[in-house]
Amino acid sequence: MVEKGIKIKIRHRDAVRLNFSKILLYAAMIGLACIMALPLVYVLGTAFKPIDELLKFPPVFFVKKPTLSNFSQLFLALDSSTVPFLRYLFNSVLVTALAVLGTIVVATMGGYAMSKLTVPFSKVLFTLVIIAMTFPGNVIQIPLYMIIKWLGLYNTYAALIVPKIAGAYGMFLMKQFCDQLPKPLLEAARIDGAGEFSIYMKIALPFLRPAWATLLVFTFTACWNDGAASLIYISDQSLRLLPVMLTAISENTNLARAGALAAASFIIMAPSLIIFILQQRRVMATMAHSGIK
Amino acid sequence: MKTSTIKAPATKASSPKKSWIKRWIQKYGMGSLFFMPFFILFVLFTIVPVLIGMAMSFTNYDMLMTPKFIGLDNYKNLFIFDENFAKALQNTFIIGGIAGPVGYLASFLFAWIINNMKMKKLFTVIFYAPSIAGSGMVVIWDYLFSGDRYGFINNLLINAGLIQSPIIWNADTDFIVPINILILVWGSMGTGFLVFMAGLQNLDPQLSESGRIDGIRNVFQELWFITLPQVKPQLLYGAINTIVVSLGVFPSFGGFPSPNYVAHTLAAHIQDYGFLRFEMGYASAVSMVLFFLSFGLGQVVIRLLSEREEKPVRKRRARG
Numbered sequence: 216m217v218e219k220g221i222k223i224k225i226r227h228r229d230a231v232r233l234n235f236s237k238i239l240l241y242a243a244m245i246g247l248a249c250i251m252a253l254p255l256v257y258v259l260g261t262a263f264k265p266i267d268e269l270l271k272f273p274p275v276f277f278v279k280k281p282t283l284s285n286f287s288q289l290f291l292a293l294d295s296s297t298v299p300f301l302r303y304l305f306n307s308v309l310v311t312a313l314a315v316l317g318t319i320v321v322a323t324m325g326g327y328a329m330s331k332l333t334v335p336f337s338k339v340l341f342t343l344v345i346i347a348m349t350f351p352g353n354v355i356q357i358p359l360y361m362i363i364k365w366l367g368l369y370n371t372y373a374a375l376i377v378p379k380i381a382g383a384y385g386m387f388l389m390k391q392f393c394d395q396l397p398k399p400l401l402e403a404a405r406i407d408g409a410g411e412f413s414i415y416m417k418i419a420l421p422f423l424r425p426a427w428a429t430l431l432v433f434t435f436t437a438c439w440n441d442g443a444a445s446l447i448y449i450s451d452q453s454l455r456l457l458p459v460m461l462t463a464i465s466e467n468t469n470l471a472r473a474g475a476l477a478a479a480s481f482i483i484m485a486p487s488l489i490i491f492i493l494q495q496r497r498v499m500a501t502m503a504h505s506g507i508k
Numbered sequence: 509m510k511t512s513t514i515k516a517p518a519t520k521a522s523s524p525k526k527s528w529i530k531r532w533i534q535k536y537g538m539g540s541l542f543f544m545p546f547f548i549l550f551v552l553f554t555i556v557p558v559l560i561g562m563a564m565s566f567t568n569y570d571m572l573m574t575p576k577f578i579g580l581d582n583y584k585n586l587f588i589f590d591e592n593f594a595k596a597l598q599n600t601f602i603i604g605g606i607a608g609p610v611g612y613l614a615s616f617l618f619a620w621i622i623n624n625m626k627m628k629k630l631f632t633v634i635f636y637a638p639s640i641a642g643s644g645m646v647v648i649w650d651y652l653f654s655g656d657r658y659g660f661i662n663n664l665l666i667n668a669g670l671i672q673s674p675i676i677w678n679a680d681t682d683f684i685v686p687i688n689i690l691i692l693v694w695g696s697m698g699t700g701f702l703v704f705m706a707g708l709q710n711l712d713p714q715l716s717e718s719g720r721i722d723g724i725r726n727v728f729q730e731l732w733f734i735t736l737p738q739v740k741p742q743l744l745y746g747a748i749n750t751i752v753v754s755l756g757v758f759p760s761f762g763g764f765p766s767p768n769y770v771a772h773t774l775a776a777h778i779q780d781y782g783f784l785r786f787e788m789g790y791a792s793a794v795s796m797v798l799f800f801l802s803f804g805l806g807q808v809v810i811r812l813l814s815e816r817e818e819k820p821v822r823k824r825r826a827r828g
Contacts, residue, residue: 244621248634251694254648255637261647272658274651325546332539340547347554349748349806351756353775354799357782357791358557358564381549411538433699440642443758447783458643465646480644487640492633499632502706505699506741507748508815 255484262286262481269473285474289482298453300460304482306445307457310375311438317380318434319427325381326389326426327419331401332411341390345507347383356447363448374448375456379438385430391504392426393419428494429501436487457483558799564792571786582793592769593794596777599685603773604754607689611696612750616743618697619704620731632705639698645691649761653677653687681770684762688771691761698753700746707742711735744813748806755802774798 261269263281268274289300328334329341359378368374396419404414420427442458449455461483464476491498526534565582569575586593622631638645652660655676662674677683716724719734736743758764758779759771765780766772772780774794782791 240621241625244625244631247618248631251638251697252634254645254652254694255641258641258644258647273663274660321545321549324542328539328542332542333536334539334543335536337539340543343555344550346803346806347550349752350799350802351752351775353756353758353778354795354802355554355557355561356778357788357795358560359553360782361560361788362552362557377549378553381546381553383550383554386546386550411542415542436640436642440640442643461643461646465650477647480647482644484641484644487642488633488637491636491640495629495633498702499706499709502699502702503710503742505703505745506707506739507744507810508741 255488258477258480258484261477264474264477266474269477285478289475289478298455298460300479302453303455303457303460306372306454307439310372310445310456311435313372314376314379314438315431315434317376318382318385319430321380322382322385322389322430323420323423323427324415325386326391326393327415327423329386329390330393331396331398331419344383344386344390348387360447368448370449370451370454372454375444379434379444382434385434388426388430388501388505389423391506392423392501395504396422425497425500426504428497432491432494432498435490439483439487561792561795561799564789565796567789567792568787569789569792571788575789578789582790585790586793586797592772592780593777595769596772596774596794597797599759599771600755600757600773600775603685603689603692603759603771604757607692607696607757608750608754610693611754612700612746614693615697615701615746616704619701619708620735623705623708628705632702635697636701638695639701641695645695649687649691653761655679678762679767681768684759684766684771688759688761692757696753698749700749703742703745703749704739707739708735711738740813740815744809747809747813751802751805751809755798755805774801 257276260276260278262285263278263283264275265280265282265284268279329337334340363369363374363378368377400418401414404418409417440458442456442462445455445459457479461476461479464472464479564575566577566579567575568578568581618635622628622635625631654660654662655674655678657663657666657674659674659677661677662671665671666674675683677687715738716730716734719730724730724733756775757773758775759766759773762771764776765784766776774797778791778794778798780791781787781794
């Protein structure tokens with residue numbers, strides 16, 4: 216009896232200590248989460264502040280009287296400037312959509328081929344893909360500029376889309392994920408008389424859905440935020456993308472434009488976040504295959 | 509684990525009478541067709557640029573005159589005379605060398621902690637979000653580090669009596685580099701963090717159980733002996749990702765080029781010579797330094813962390 220009592224006491228004490236350290240951990244993590252989130256929340260919230268709250272000092276963190284006037288200012292007031300905001304928005308949407316679509320098509324086809332069909336020199340090619348993942352894009356910035364000029368793509372939307380499509384990471388991810396696709400399934404489809412293309416459409420693509428959803432998230436974010444490409448490969452201001460416009464507004468510090476700047480920041484940041492949150496489950500399911508062995 | 513040894517027999521069925529072209533098409537035709545779009549674009553926009561860059565780094569190409577071969581002159585100038593290059597190299601190591609490892613360790617640490625917590629999804633979003641926030645964040649950095657006394661940090665410091673007059677953060681050469689590091693660390697929990705999270709979610713629970721039976725006493729022992737070996741592929745991917753991001757760092761705070769080039773990095777140097785001065789040959793030499801640094805470090809990391817399973821497989825196949 217006595218022994219039992221002691222045992223229970225120890226267990227109880229352990230439980231208390233465990234709970235205490237757990238509470239401490241949660242408190243610390245919530246604090247850190249705040250540090251991570253506050254700048255974002257601030258920027259997202261600022262977009263809805265009326266002008267008097269925007270210029271208040273010390274500034275208010277949360278919006279008191281939310282308004283959409285900053286957005287209307289962005290869409291209407293900036294209309295008079297050389298390139299209207301809507302044009303940048305249109306450019307960004309078009310370029311990002313086509314780049315994302317192209318990347319998904321090219322990467323799923325290539326990954327499927329490399330994993331399930333026979334591609335000549337596939338080992339060498341896959342090694343090249345891995346090598347391409349080990350250096351930053353800045354390395355090829357200059358030759359890319361020249362190739363784009365030679366191909367006559369300079370100052371076209373294509374310059375912002377085509378070079379991005381065959382990313383090494385997309386290929387790598389699709390190949391890794393496709394390795395999980397059971398071969399007998401494909402064999403069965405072939406015996407039933409399905410052509411290679413319909414196998415790709417009806418079996419591979421649905422199977423790869425989490426992987427290409429992930430690629431969609433990453434490619435979207437990369438394209439939507441890429442300001443450098445449209446500065447380098449484009450000289451016509453009316454073909455440039457949103458980040459360029461944002462830097463332009465933020466550089467000429469004009470108090471009247473504070474609202475427009477906040478609204479533009481919102482439009483740049485929100486879509487990537489929303490797309491990630493919507494696809495989070497698929498992204499997490501895919502990323503496990505992102506390891507390099 | 510997954511070897512491709514089964515590939516070969518597919519062709520055995522074809523009769524030996526067929527010409528080699530037909531046999532090649534039968535074996536490789538479909539694969540090549542599906543692979544072609546990627547192959548063409550990858551060669552044209554990734555492999556060829558690397559080769560052109562390599563070749564161009566030995567020339568004095570400036571977009572106007574035909575390039576002339578000048579041997580190693582660009583590299584000599586870089587390493588001996590170019591003070592900004594020395595600064596860029598040093599800054600890349602300082603900025604990337606601090607933000608990279610800190611971000612990498614933080615990514616793993618937080619992935620590990622969050623994985624054992626409730627509300628995983630919410631915490632994942634919050635920690636990952638800064639890395640995809642992108643250029644919209646200038647609004648907050650401009651406000652936090654504003655050079656007048658109404659800037660958040662200046663105001664805080666003045667009220668606390670630590671400084672008398674406001675610090676002009678984006679022009680003060682002492683602060684541009686640290687602020688850049690801070691911003692980078694804040695946004696460093698990106699793809700690597702997600703990969704770690706995913707790896708940790710797919711751990712084999714049997715292994716940690718048998719570990720406990722074998723005398724694993726606390727969470728740290730479990731982390732070291734049971735968990736880390738299981739997520740090695742993810743650790744390797746994260747490491748390569750970190751290297752690429754850190755070495756390719758472009759200072760986002762302080763303008764370009766930064767005052768007195770204090771925050772100049774290799775990526776900024778490429779931009780500077782390539783697109784401001786149009787000395788393409790010289791800029792290519794800088795690109796090649798960046799390429800070999802990144803590629804070399806990548807290879808070192810692959811050697812260290814790769815599960816070398818391929819070698820025995822190859823040997824077996826060679827014998828058989």
